[in-house]
Amino acid sequence: MQKKQKGTMFLSAVCEDGVYMDSLRFIFPLDGDVLTPADGVMEGESLLVRIRVLAPAHCRVTVNEQTAAFVNEAYEINLPVDNNRNTLEAVATDEKGNTTSTHIFVYRFKEAYGKYRLAIDDIIWSMRDLAEHDYTSIFDCPFFGIFKRLHRDFSTCVHMNIYFTDQNGFDLTQMPDRYKEEFLENSHWLKFTFHAYANDPPRIYRYSPYFQVYRDYHLVTNEIIRFAGKETMQTDVNGLHFAETTVQGARALRDCGIRCLVGYFIFDSAGDPYVSYYLNSEQTRHCFDRDFWVDRKENIIFSKDKMVIDSFTLEKIRPKLDWILENRKTEAGTMNFVTHEQYFYSFYSQYQPDYEEKIRTAVSWATEHGYKPCFLSDVIKEPF
CATH class of the missing domain: 2.60.40.10 (Immunoglobulins)
Known part of the structure; x- marks a missing residue:
């Protein structure tokens, strides 16, 4: 007899004499x-x-x-x-x-090859700054000014991942809509999406049920649409806070329209998958080596961040990127850069005075090596 099965990676078949064939x-x-x-x-x-x-x-x-x-x-x-x-x-x-x-x-994903993407996580303090000051332009806010200059000089596209609250008296409901027209005017290069309800606890969605992720996504998204306009939304790519959630949490994001999740795909000190959503060890290890991988069971694309800019000193950014390009070619087709808002602010305990220079160094390196700016949503449109 023969035994067939479709759509799996591992398969055993029983032969006529009852002996199992080795896996195919x-x-x-x-x-x-x-x-x-x-x-x-x-x-x-x-x-x-x-x-x-x-x-x-x-x-x-x-x-x-x-x-x-x-x-x-x-x-x-x-x-x-x-x-x-x-x-x-x-x-x-x-x-x-x-x-x-x-x-x-x-x-x-042919359009993704030779592209770079810049994401900024943990956005909330800059929103408070905009709310508390009557700036003529959003780019008069020192933080947002960084990215206006970056776009001017390199045509960089910037994806900002936003919290709902700073847990210190400010939340997005207090963000005025007086900047909405300018946000819309710049929506071709500056976009926002949900990151988390708040910074703490750090791994907030690690054990979350479906409804919590779904609720928080809409809590943030509804406010973004109100103060910045729907056109500013990065609707199908997301970098969740700490890139950890349950399968149910990931399904909630998928049902909100998110089809690509970005993470680090590494392991913690105990050897468990870390910053890897719900993936098991084998899947995490595989994603670490790739630009993208598709979980066909859940219809979710995973994309790896290649450099967390704020985790490197300025002088080590270029050598690290050179090393990735030379030694990690299967993950160097699409360069995902990420950094975090808080390192810009001098009142933060780990303030980095060279914050802007670090970002410009990574983007300059990408430009010099032929990478073009993109939003991931624009280069993974192929159906799967």
Whole structure:
């Protein structure tokens, strides 16, 4: 008898004599991978990728009906991966004619390659500054002035992730709408989205149920629309506070229109996934090495931050980015930069007087290396 199953990465099949065949699975790429030129060889406009499949040594294996060769304990074949969404189907036939198959989906986000993105987390103090001062322009606020200059000099797109309250007497309901017209005028390069209800507790959504994330998202979003306009909303990409939540919390964001979540995909001192949403250890480790990965079960794209600018001294920013470009090519196709609002303010305990210079250094490096500014929402429009 034969036993088939579709849409999984691992599969066992029972042969006629009752003996289990070894697992048939893709070694590379994996289900949900978003492939870039770093994963293969460009031949004109086509990306040729070496597909590797694990199957018993005496089977005949095909991938998309093309025969694969047994090399280094796996089956290999070079195939073009050029569409936004690509199906790879492996079929193994043993010596008795029994077959088993599995398939995966992989993607190309062609418009994301060679782009950089800048996000600013923990936005609330600058909102209080705007509310408390009758500025002629939002860019008279020293914090916002940084990004006006950055856009002027580099055409940088800026994505700001906002809290509802500073937990010290100010919340977004106190933010006036007198700057709304100017926010709208600059919405082509300056956008906002929900970050969290507040800064504390740090891992606020780690164990959150669906309704808490859904409620807080709309609490912040409704205020952004009121004081800045719907056009300023970054509606389908989100960097949640500490990038941690439950599957239910992620589903709440997805149901709010968020289809891409940005994080670090690292591990804490106990060896547990950290700043990695709900992903398990294997998924976290995989996302750490990639620009993007798609969780097809939840229909959520994950994108990795490549540099937390405020965690580096000024003189180490360029060497670190050089190292990523040289040694981490599978995560250097799209450069995600992130920093945090609080390091700009002199009253903050960890104030960084070179805050603006650090950001400009990262953006200048990206520009010099041919990266173009983007909002992630503009470069991951391909359906999946």
